[in-house]
């Protein structure tokens with residue numbers, strides 16, 4: 001049995017009994033019923049994740065940033081040079097990126113994992129090496145990776161989640177770094193939702209109008225060249241899903257999909273970041289439909305494909321601040337909201353215990 005098979009087999013639906021208990025408890029707390037809006041749903045979901053009411057506080061919390069490079073960069077789909085991936089990895093390890101600042105603000109640890117950066121990062125201290133290859137092949141000319149490589153990158157994510165949970169973490173946040181990865185994200189989202197590439201593709205780090213049209217064409221070509229040009233080709237079954245991921249994904253997408261599966265198998269919530277995480281979550285849910293229940297959508301990115309992915313997954317984003325950075329920044333910002341939602345379940349008195357009169361029925 002592969003690590004992926006064992007992980008998928010360990011994923012159960014979120015617990016309906018704990019969720020019903022949590023919903024009942026919400027209604028007994030000293031507040032008008034439903035007055036905490038979406039936060040009540042978050043608390044109920046976390047009860048289902050942990051199969052416990054109240055659920056444990058989502059801390060300690062760990063961010064994992066998965067970094068990789070993309071052959072499709074050669075098509076001119078990003079205004080930034082590919083070397084920025086490796087340079088930003090060094091920046092994460094040195095504590096100098098926005099993700100580090102937000103992580104410090106919310107008390108999250110930061111783990112940086114090289115799953116496929118195009119340069120040798122072994123000399124960089126503080127980077128975990130789970131490198132599958134030195135970047136993917138160009139997805140607009142053929143498969144970005146082999147099925148074996150996709151499986152290896154998925155396993156890297158599963159192992160990272162397993163290590164972080166074994167170290168005592170009770171909440172995981174996904175992060176990404178990979179110049180040109182919004183192109184692979186668009187291709188995955190288009191492929192797994194059946195939506196046209198034009199509605200799944202965004203401007204990433206800020207391409208101009210001409211480059212944006214070209215980027216949509218590249219995504220279209222990627223789907224066609226890999227045999228997904230026809231509508232209704234949404235993959236079903238593990239081998240088909242792995243082949244689709246291998247065809248148009250990135251190593252960090254595969255790793256984040258594995259990270260989600262690893263969190264779900266351990267009954268630990270995974271707060272998703274932006275469009276890269278959204279694309280990866282589609283892959284995770286295609287491999288194990290129950291995994292989506294373990295995810296909280298941290299935010300909605302400015303990338304149009306992100307909303308498409310979240311709608312397909314049935315996830316409602318908690319924060320909408322027009323962020324378009326990645327790294328885990330949107331997931332980190334949502335963590336205090338998730339914590340507050342759960343703390344309510346622990347700390348707030350019930351009408352009975354506090355002697356507060358309930359409204360007349």
Ligand SMILES: Cc1cc2ncn([C@H]3O[C@H](COP(=O)(O)O)[C@@H](O)[C@H]3O)c2cc1C
Nearest residue numbers: 078176177178179180181182204205325326
């Ligand atoms: C300095 C810098 C820091 C970043 N941190 C995250 N990204 C984000 O932007 C990249 C995707 O955008 P595109 O597909 O347009 O290349 C990814 O690396 C993503 O993590 C960054 C990008 C840059 C330039």
Ligand SMILES: O=C(O)c1cccnc1
Nearest residue numbers: 204274275301324325326
């Ligand atoms: O949605 C994101 O996370 C995102 C958007 C643009 C560039 N990088 C990441």
